[in-house]
Amino acid sequence: MSWVRIRELVRKEFIILFRDERNRRVLVMAPIIMILVFGYVVNYDVKDIRVAVVDQSRTRESRDLIDAFDGNRTFRVVEQSADQDDMERSLLEGRVDMVLRIPPDMASRIRKGKAAPVQILVDGSVSNMASMRIAHTATVLNDYNQTMIRRRAGRTMEYGHVDARVRTWYNPTMDSKNFFVPAIVAFVIMLISLLLTSIAVIREREQGTLEQLIVSPLRPVEMILGKTIPYIVISLVQMTLVTILAKYWFSIPIAGSLFLMFTATCLFLLSTLGVGLFISTVSSTQQQAMMTTFFFILPFFMLSGFIFPIDNMPVVVQWLTYLNPLRFFLMILRGIFLKGIGFNILWPQYLALVVLGTALFAGAVARFRKRLD
Amino acid sequence: MTPSSDDAILVQDLVKRFGEFEAVKGITFSVRRGEIFGLLGSNGSGKSTTIRMLCGIIAPTSGRARVAGYDIESQSEEVKHSIGYMSQKFSLYEDLTPFENIRFFLGLYNVDRSRWKERMEWVLETARITEVKDRLTRDLPQGWRQRLALGCALLHRPEILFLDEPTSGVDPVTRRHFWGFIRELSEQGITVFVTTHYMDEAENCDRIVMIDLGTIVAQGSPAQIIREVCPGSEGADLNEAFITLMARSAP
Known part of the structure; x- marks a missing residue:
């Protein structure tokens, strides 16, 4: 090995990647935008439930009940009317989240x-918000x-x-950003390493430079290292960037060890780079690579517990x-970020990353070598 | 055929099948050290498949070949160190400057560090691109990029230079200059293996093999082939010989 x-190879990869102004911007902005979006926009916290009241009782008891809602910090009575149809329209138009009707008797x-x-x-059209509102109403x-x-x-x-x-x-x-932001760290790394690796190989095939590499004494293992090292470096830099934002911008506590976090990231990269290389062997154009990447990312994303709890899934x-x-x-990141737990508890997850990473990477390398020969 | 030390390339019963389709149907020929050798044929004749097998891009289905004395299958590593290759598709990094491209290929071929400066200057001068060495390769005119690609293929001083349709899409002036340069290389002892379908160009070759539908239809020096294929017709050229041959082999 030389x-x-x-x-x-690595130097060439970096030059090509950073020569393009647009690439530079995307590499820096993509993680920042993603973390801002998930930190601010994705919010499951139930605050400020707007209530419309139809009080047909008009008694001390009914006024007490309305006050009980209005006095609660989570609720806000925004409309009162005697006409139930009016209230239903408000619900339909989304001016209120809930209607409380107190009958005359x-x-x-x-x-x-x-x-x-x-x-x-x-309003049950957003079902998870509805169930949380119902829970608050019960209280x-x-x-x-x-x-x-x-x-x-x-x-x-x-x-x-x-x-x-x-x-x-x-x-x-119970901040939902504490739950989401660590997951974003994982998502940014996955997206970037998967997409960039596969595109880096396919660009060579599209431009005909791959052929030039094949006739040279370059060995497959050197080629693979040359194609993955740049994206390992970029992923780790982005990981650092996003972690800094998580801690200092979103005040997400990092209770555990940074060293463990970076170790887990490197192990995770083994899997994503493997999948990236695999995608490069099944796609012949950059567009195909992008489509395939999203084809892979969606199930990874859905079946990770990123948003949807795994316990609720069919067995x-x-x-x-x-x-x-x-x-x-994700289990490792959330464990380290929020719980501050260490290797003594997380070792099964580390082991899983090692096993899956080795299998995916080795499989991809075998396929990749075969395509080169 | 007996292997001799004068043979730079030795091809014996080489076959390449793609599924049902037999692109190269067992061809045998040899190339002598230091000569300019032309592999001629129309599109789809199997000449690209042949050159790609000899360079190790694709594996032959059966048959043997030795390049620079090494077996293309069992000694591919040694073969790769001994050859330079330039494909018809311009294949340098367009997002790198000529300087960066040359540097990359110096590293790729493990050229000794102490010779980098000398080789770099040699390529820039021979390709006449010194003054644009820091511009993006994609912005250079086609002919200039071609010269750079040729320079990069010669960086590690290969014994044999493979050129796959090197002059397609190149203007006549550049083309003449190109052949002049190829002649110089040959005089320095480098074997040049070139595929082309331009018959007028093929007259620059010392020896030629014409293939059609994966089989050899004629071989020898250009003059020999013309004499054999078009006997008695004064002033016949390779083009005429080629067309005659095609007509003969057509079903």
């Missing part, structure tokens, strides 16, 4: 000690019922009950996720 050859039923139905209409109604019980029974009444003192560990503020699909290096890399 280091001079590898060095010259509400107060009288409560005073008789009966259950008083109130109607809650929730408010529960508090209201407690007040009603105390009021009827008198303040002196004592009754035994459980009192839940919930503390959320590892992400105490067979859950098994499939064990073949997905991104799944393990």
Whole structure:
């Protein structure tokens, strides 16, 4: 193996990559834009639920109930009307997230000690937001019922009950950005390393320079190193950039070891570079390579627990996720970022990355060599 | 055929099949050291497949060939060090400058570091591109890029130079200059193996093999071939001989 050859290959790759102004911008801007988008835009936190109220009862009890919602920080009563049709239109047009209808007999039923139905209409077109709004509504109604019980029974009444003192560990503020931003680190690395590696090889084939390399004494292993080293370097630089942004811009705590994080990244790169090389052997144009890349990225993405919890997937699909290096890399990143756990807990995930990475890379290299010969 | 030390290339019963299609049907010929050898044929005759097998780009289906004394299959490494190759498709890095391209190929061929400067200057001067060495290769005129490509193929001082349709798309002046240069190389002892379908150019070759549909239809010096194929017709040229041969072999 000749280091001079590898060095010259790497140098050439960097020159070509950074000569183009547009390439330079994309390489720097793509990770920054992605992390900003996911840090700010993707937000599952339920805040500011806009409520429209149809109060047909108009009693002290109904006003208390409305106040219970309005006084809660999560809810905001934005409309009040006697006409239910108006309210439904507001829901349809998206001016409110929820309609609360209090029927005329509400107060009288409560005073008789009966259950008083109130109607809650929730916009279910975004189902996960709807379920969270319903959960918050249940909390408010529960508090209201407690007040009603105390009021009827008198303040002196004592009754035994459980009192839940919930503390959320590892992400105490339950910020969804704490959940997403570490995952973005993984996603940026995957996208860049996959796409750039496959395109770097295919560009040579398209321009006819690959033929020139084949007639030279260049060995396949030198070729592979020359094509992967630049993208390992770029991925690690981007990893650093995104991690700095995560910590100092989004104040995501990095509880664990940076060294472990970079080790995991290198192991993960083994898989993505393998897939990148594989794509270069099945595509003959850059467009094909791009399409194939997205064909690979989508299942990687969906089956990783990036957004959709793996526990909710059908069992067979859950098994499939064990073949997905991104799944393990995400577990490691979230573990290191938020929980601060170390190798003693994460070693199975590291092992999985080693096994999957070696298999993918070796398979791709074998195929790549065959294509060259 | 007996192998002799005068043979730079020795091809014996070389066959290449692509699935059902037999592109090269068992050809045998040899190329002497230091000569300009032309492999002639129309498009699809199998000449590109042959040169690609000899350079190690594709593997032969059967048959043997020795290039610079090395077996193309078992000693491909040694073969690659001994040959230079320039394809019909311009194949240098267009996003690199001539300087960077030359540097890359110096590294690729493991040319000794102490000779880099001398080889670099040699290529820039012979290709007459010294003054544009820091411009992007993609911005250079076709003929200039061609000269650079030829220079890069000669950087490591190969014994044998393979040229696959080197003059397609090149203007007549550049073409004449090109053949002058090839003659110089041959005089320095470098064997030149060239494929072409321009018959007027082929007259520059010392010896020629004409192939059609994967088989050899004629071989010898240009004068010999003309005499044999067109006996008695005064002033016949290679073009005429080639057309006559094609007509003969057509079903």
